[in-house]
Amino acid sequence: MKLTQGCFSYLPDLTDDQIYSQVQYCLAKGWAVNIEFTDDPHPRNTYWEMWGLPMFDLQDAAGVMMELAECRRVYGDRYIRISGFDSSHGWESVRISFLVNRPKQEAELELVRQEVGGRAIRYTTVRRPAAQAST
Numbered sequence: 667m668k669l670t671q672g673c674f675s676y677l678p679d680l681t682d683d684q685i686y687s688q689v690q691y692c693l694a695k696g697w698a699v700n701i702e703f704t705d706d707p708h709p710r711n712t713y714w715e716m717w718g719l720p721m722f723d724l725q726d727a728a729g730v731m732m733e734l735a736e737c738r739r740v741y742g743d744r745y746i747r748i749s750g751f752d753s754s755h756g757w758e759s760v761r762i763s764f765l766v767n768r769p770k771q772e773a774e775l776e777l778v779r780q781e782v783g784g785r786a787i788r789y790t791t792v793r794r795p796a797a798q799a800s801t
Contacts, residue, residue: 668768669707669745669765669768671707671709671747672762672763672764672765673762673763673764674764674765675764675765679765679768680764680766682731685731685734685748685766686727686728686731687727688748688764689727689731689750690726690727691750691762692750692761693724693725693726693727693730695752695761696752696754697750697751697753697761697762698720698721698722698750698751698753699720699721699724699730699748699749699750699751700716700717700718700719700720700721700748700749700751701716701717701718701730701733701737701746701747702714702715702716702717702746702747702748702749703717703737703741703744703745703746703747703767704745705743705744705745705769706793707745707772707775707793708775708791708793714745714747717733717736717737717741717746718733720751721733730748734746734748738767741767742767743769743770744767744769745765745767745768745769746765746766746767747763747764747765747766748763748764748766749763750762750763773793773794774793774794775791775792775793775794776791776793776794777789777790778790778791778792
């Protein structure tokens with residue numbers, strides 16, 4: 667199952683040239699760029715590990731791409747994403763986020779439905795390891 671989180675999630679995976687262009691766009695807007703990684707792609711897992719500190723005041727995306735290459739070398743078996751943070755007054759939030767690396771075998775997430783009192787329905791997502799995932 668291909669995880670769909672962030673911008674461009676329904677498109678084919680971005681090439682390094684396309685990633686470079688997106689990072690350069692973020693830098694041109696004055697956004698801080700950061701790289702994060704995780705082995706838990708659950709939609710409610712908002713606490714990904716940061717690769718270094720957010721990169722403020724960069725002018726060229728090449729610096730981010732060097733850090734991305736090093737992160738891929740160390741954590742190439744995990745999900746890696748790039749985010750652009752807009753610190754301008756009124757936004758002060760992530761404006762763009764997209765995946766730049768996936769494990770070769772992605773884990774499966776299963777949606778479990780439970781009927782509770784008052785005809786209410788609760789949904790829970792359960793992660794199945796990639797080895798158990800059906801194709």
